[in-house]
Amino acid sequence: xxxxxxxxxxxxxxxxxxxxxxxxxxxxxxxxxxxxxxxxxxxxxxxxxxxxxxxxxxxxxxxxxxxxxxxxxxxxxxxxxxxxxxxxxxxxxxxx
Amino acid sequence: xxxxxxxxxxxxxxxxxxxxxxxxxxxxxxxxxxxxxxxxxxxxxxxxxxxxxxxxxxxxxxxxxxxxxxxxxxxxxxxxxxxxxxxxxxxxxxxxxxxxxxxxxxxxxxxxxxxxxxxxxxxxxxxxxxxxxxxxxxxxxxxxxxxxxxxxxxxxxxxxxxxxxxxxxxxxxxxxxxxxxxxxxxxxxxxxxxxxxxxxxxxxxxxxxxxxxxxxxxxxxxxxxxxxxxxxxxxxxxxxxxxxxxxxxxxxxxxxxxxxxxxxxxxxxxxxxxxxxxxxxxxxxxxxxxxxxxxxx
Numbered sequence: 001x002x003x004x005x006x007x008x009x010x011x012x013x014x015x016x017x018x019x020x021x022x023x024x025x026x027x028x029x030x031x032x033x034x035x036x037x038x039x040x041x042x043x044x045x046x047x048x049x050x051x052x053x054x055x056x057x058x059x060x061x062x063x064x065x066x067x068x069x070x071x072x073x074x075x076x077x078x079x080x081x082x083x084x085x086x087x088x089x090x091x092x093x094x095x096x
Numbered sequence: 097x098x099x100x101x102x103x104x105x106x107x108x109x110x111x112x113x114x115x116x117x118x119x120x121x122x123x124x125x126x127x128x129x130x131x132x133x134x135x136x137x138x139x140x141x142x143x144x145x146x147x148x149x150x151x152x153x154x155x156x157x158x159x160x161x162x163x164x165x166x167x168x169x170x171x172x173x174x175x176x177x178x179x180x181x182x183x184x185x186x187x188x189x190x191x192x193x194x195x196x197x198x199x200x201x202x203x204x205x206x207x208x209x210x211x212x213x214x215x216x217x218x219x220x221x222x223x224x225x226x227x228x229x230x231x232x233x234x235x236x237x238x239x240x241x242x243x244x245x246x247x248x249x250x251x252x253x254x255x256x257x258x259x260x261x262x263x264x265x266x267x268x269x270x271x272x273x274x275x276x277x278x279x280x281x282x283x284x285x286x287x288x289x290x291x292x293x294x295x296x297x298x299x300x301x302x303x304x305x306x307x308x309x310x311x312x313x314x315x316x317x318x319x320x321x322x323x324x325x326x327x328x329x330x331x332x333x334x335x336x337x338x339x340x341x342x343x344x345x346x347x348x349x350x351x352x353x354x355x356x357x358x359x360x361x362x363x364x365x366x367x368x369x370x371x372x373x374x375x376x377x378x379x380x381x382x383x384x385x386x387x388x389x390x391x392x393x
Contacts, residue, residue, distance in 0.1 A: 014284075015226045015275075053131050061126050071132065078134065 006042035009034065018055065022065075026054060029069040100204045102149035102162065110163070114154065121150040148205050225284035226275035232288050234258070235295040240327055240353060249273070249286060256288070261303065261353035264292035296327065303352045303362025308369050311335060316370045326350045326364055333366070341370040 013020045024041070026032045032051045034041045043051060057063045057071060103110055106120040124146045126132070133139035152158045230249050242260040246253050254273055262268070267289045274284025298305040311322060319337030323330050326347065333345070344367045351362025376384070 011226070057129065057131055061122070061129060063126075075132070075134070082135065 005045050006035065006037045007045060007048065008037075009041040009043060012043060012051075016055065022055075022058070023051070025065045026051070026068065029065050031065065031068050031072045098204065099166070100145070100148070100202060101166075102152050105145050105149040106153065108153070112153070114156075117150065117153045121146060121154070125150075145202075148201055152205070225277040225282065227284040228274045228286045230286065230288050231291055232258075233291045233293065235293050236300065236352075237295055237327070239290075239292060247288070254286065259356055261355035261357075262290050262292070263355065264290065266290050266355075297325075298327070298364070300352060303354045305351045305362065305364045306367070307364070308367040310369050310371045311339070313370055313373055315339075316341070316368065324366060327352065335368070339368055339370070341368065343368050 009020060009023055013023060023032065023034070023043075027034045027041075031054055032043070033047055034043055036042070054068050054072065057068060058065075063071065103112065106112075106117065106124060108116060108120055112120070125143065128139045128143040128146060130136075130140050130143055133143075152162050228249055230247065232245075232247065239258065239260060239262050242258060244255055244257050246255045248254075252273075254270065256268075256270060267287050270286040270288065272283045273286035277283055294300060298307050300306075305327065307324075309322070309324065315322065315335050316339045317337065319339070320335050322333050322335055324333045324347070327350070331347065331350070333347070344365055347364040347366065349361045350364035354360040354362060373380070
């Protein structure tokens with residue numbers, strides 16, 4: 001496991017000026033996935049944009065963790081449907 | 097440059113209260129937020145309009161100006177021009193610089209309220225810089241008096257003042273010496289934790305110092321003068337006649353400096369350990385026998 005790819009939650013929270021408990025609640029609601037690295041809660045760097053997006057929604061739109069969980073779920077569905085539409089369009093183009 | 101009806105953007109009438117503006121903005125922002133509308137250019141455009149409308153209508157001063165010149169915004173431009181002429185060159189150049197950053201705003205907004213330097217809120221999220229932690233190892237004798245020291249933290253030299261009497265494990269904060277903040281946010285702070293090694297023969301409890309010294313039996317019985325080592329040098333101390341083993345004397349103000357209290361020091365406590373003589377000569381033994389027979393208690 002390359003620890004350079006992981007960001008310690010304590011460090012992340014200090015940098016973003018947020019409470020560590022908020023990130024832990026988001027983990028509880030399965031909005032964000034944390035991993036234990038060297039006995040410390042860490043975030044994989046690939047998860048960073050997703051967590052930043054959720055924090056933006058929380059801070060800018062005052063959406064609570066329950067709301068974020070629902071949004072996260074629906075956004076994943078939208079993303080899947082958009083991909084499906086895109087591939088169907090490609091197939092359809094062949095018949096046009 | 098088209099006139100933008102900010103009330104219409106938020107679905108409000110001109111009589112809308114501040115609370116209604118806030119509520120309408122929240123409702124629409126949730127609908128058009130770019131994070132909730134991935135790959136939707138129209139939603140992004142609409143979100144910018146909503147933000148712009150909120151920025152004007154939620155600020156009483158801007159709203160007043162907008163209400164006054166709104167539809168006849170050309171007049172507002174003239175008004176602004178006249179106002180700008182009265183302002184100093186410095187202010188003008190500052191605004192021009194800030195204006196360059198406000199690409200997200202409509203021309204209409206720019207013409208009425210200038211660039212981002214015109215009391216406009218930064219929409220970019222700002223994050224304070226990271227705090228740095230460092231440990232500084234010093235000897236007890238290093239912190240008897242205040243001094244300055246240069247530290248290298250993350251390749252940067254920082255000169256700090258170390259106050260006299262700082263305790264082992266104590267942490268001090270150096271404001272603004274941490275990581276750089278994003279988007280102009282303030283820098284983080286530097287926290288220095290002191291590790292103080294006791295390189296003296298004194299035991300330290302708070303600002304008080306303790307030491308046990310040996311004194312000869314004869315001096316303890318007859319009294320006399322001894323020389324005692326303190327943190328700042330040697331002092332002469334009078335030993336009272338008939339001093340008991342384990343007796344303690346206090347040397348006021350000869351202890352450790354009290355942290356951040358100028359010219360205030362703890363005390364030095366000296367405990368006497370009376371040394372019983374060994375390898376006595378026959379004569380000395382005879383003298384002790386005489387003492388024994390003299391009903392000495």
